[in-house]
Amino acid sequence: MTLPIVFAVMAAGAVGGCLGSLLGLGGGVFLVPFLNVALGLDFKVAAAVSLMTVIATSSAVSAGTAGRQLINLRLGMLLEIASTAGGLTLGVLVEHMSDALLNRMFAVVTAAIAVLMLTRLERRNVLGADVDPGPLGGRFYDDESGRHVAYRVRRLPVALVASLLAGGVSGALGIGGGILKVPILNAWCGVPMRAAAATSALMIGVTAVSSVPIQYARGYVIPPVAAAAVLGVLLGSRAGFWFGGRARAKWLKLLMAMVLGSVSVLYFVRGMR
Amino acid sequence: MNDAEISRLEGHLGRLLLGGVLTAAASLALGLAIWLTGALPAVSNVLLTAGLMVLMATPILRVVVSMIEYVRMRDWFFVATTLVVLIVLFVTIAVAVMNAHRRV
Numbered sequence: 170m171t172l173p174i175v176f177a178v179m180a181a182g183a184v185g186g187c188l189g190s191l192l193g194l195g196g197g198v199f200l201v202p203f204l205n206v207a208l209g210l211d212f213k214v215a216a217a218v219s220l221m222t223v224i225a226t227s228s229a230v231s232a233g234t235a236g237r238q239l240i241n242l243r244l245g246m247l248l249e250i251a252s253t254a255g256g257l258t259l260g261v262l263v264e265h266m267s268d269a270l271l272n273r274m275f276a277v278v279t280a281a282i283a284v285l286m287l288t289r290l291e292r293r294n295v296l297g298a299d300v301d302p303g304p305l306g307g308r309f310y311d312d313e314s315g316r317h318v319a320y321r322v323r324r325l326p327v328a329l330v331a332s333l334l335a336g337g338v339s340g341a342l343g344i345g346g347g348i349l350k351v352p353i354l355n356a357w358c359g360v361p362m363r364a365a366a367a368t369s370a371l372m373i374g375v376t377a378v379s380s381v382p383i384q385y386a387r388g389y390v391i392p393p394v395a396a397a398a399v400l401g402v403l404l405g406s407r408a409g410f411w412f413g414g415r416a417r418a419k420w421l422k423l424l425m426a427m428v429l430g431s432v433s434v435l436y437f438v439r440g441m442r
Numbered sequence: 443m444n445d446a447e448i449s450r451l452e453g454h455l456g457r458l459l460l461g462g463v464l465t466a467a468a469s470l471a472l473g474l475a476i477w478l479t480g481a482l483p484a485v486s487n488v489l490l491t492a493g494l495m496v497l498m499a500t501p502i503l504r505v506v507v508s509m510i511e512y513v514r515m516r517d518w519f520f521v522a523t524t525l526v527v528l529i530v531l532f533v534t535i536a537v538a539v540m541n542a543h544r545r546v
Contacts, residue, residue, distance in 0.1 A: 172478060175474070175478065221494060221497060221498075224497050224498060224500070224501060225463055225466070225467070225497060227459075227501065228459040228460075228462055228463035228497075228500050228501065229459075229460075229463050231455070231456070231459050232456045232457075232459040232460035232463065233456075235452045235453065235455055235456025235459070236449065236452050236453055236456055238448065238449070238452070240452065242448065242451065242452065242455075242508070243520060246505075246508060246520060246523050246524055246527065247523055249505075249527045250523060250526050250527055250530070253527055253530040253531060253534075254530055256534075257530055257533060257534050257537075260534065260537075261537060374459075374500070374501035374504070375501040375502070375504065375505060375527065375531070377501075378498055378501045378502055378531060378534070379530055379531060379534050380534065381498060382498060382534055382535055382537075382538035383534060383537050383538045383541055385494070385498070385538065386538040386539065386540075386541035386542035387541050390494065392473070392477075392487070392490035392491065392494060393474055393477050393490065395470075395490075395494060396470035396471070396473060396474040396477075396490055396493060396494075397474060399466070399467070399470055399493075399497065400467060400470060400471055400474070403463070403467055
């Protein structure tokens with residue numbers, strides 16, 4: 170590996186980090202295909218390196234949003250039981266699963282969520298600030314409407330199953346798993362888009378840590394590649410965080426649906442090989 | 443748990459995450475720079491490994507700090523919740539250590 174490759178990995182990380190912090194995805198959705206297809210690294214190496222950047226994105230984005238009450242700490246911690254259990258299970262099992270099978274499953278899931286996002290563009294999920302948000306709900310200052318808003322969490326079992334699946338995807342495919350949680354929390358569980366993204370961004374770090382030490386011990390994390398990717402992602406997520414407060418929820422959802430659609434097509438093609 | 447307590451906990455966690463990620467980034471940047479020069483491979487190896495270790499340890503510490511805060515608030519439901527997450531992470535590390543030994 171040479172200087173140009175280090176910079177290529179860093180640049181890919183920066184693009185992934187920027188989109189990741191905008192969408193609460195973690196950025197791995199872009200980094201895994203780049204490392205795997207463009208640089209020709211083994212899929213499991215690409216996934217393990219990507220998980221390292223997921224941790225970095227999580228810590229950096231959450232440090233930025235902490236104090237604005239967007240992160241729902243209680244809901245996040247409860248869902249982390251499911252997401253870490255999923256991450257650990259698939260982190261152990263992934264050795265015995267074929268890449269083609271995982272790619273096809275992932276393509277189906279991302280396509281379904283993209284459609285879901287497109288059908289829910291106008292939903293806001295926010296109530297007046299005087300509403301009791303219940304034990305798991307929250308309140309925050311909404312930049313878009315310029316007032317304090319509250320929300321209640323509905324269908325907790327759905328959120329737990331989504332987190333378990335997201336954890337499994339994180340452990341098997343090296344992406345953050347926010348790609349699964351954020352749309353489901355938003356569309357079915359009553360959590361506003363920005364609170365769902367902030368809570369998911371916090372969760373993906375600890376979820377990645379439920380599987381990445383196993384990949385690290387297996388020798389899949391190549392230190393200089395991981396370092397370049399992590400540094401690129403950190404620079405990119407700064408940019409994404411800056412844009413994030415300014416982008417409208419509707420456009421955020423539309424962008425997310427487009428990203429999911431592209432990822433789905435890529436994984437269908439890869440799964441058919 | 444009232445709004446002031448939530449803000450205090452969020453502040454603690456925010457500083458912890460920022461400190462962890464900045465420490466990791468500094469170590470990784472220095473390690474990568476030295477690695478690119480080709481000199482001192484042992485030094486770059488230590489810095490890169492330390493950076494990745496700090497990166498992985500930060501979210502675990504976040505859960506530990508959350509648990510301490512929930513104990514202080516006597517919020518036993520969330521003490522139990524954080525404890526379960528820590529047990530899962532402990533199993534992960536145990537599996538990783540077993541894998542590392544098998545590889546050698």
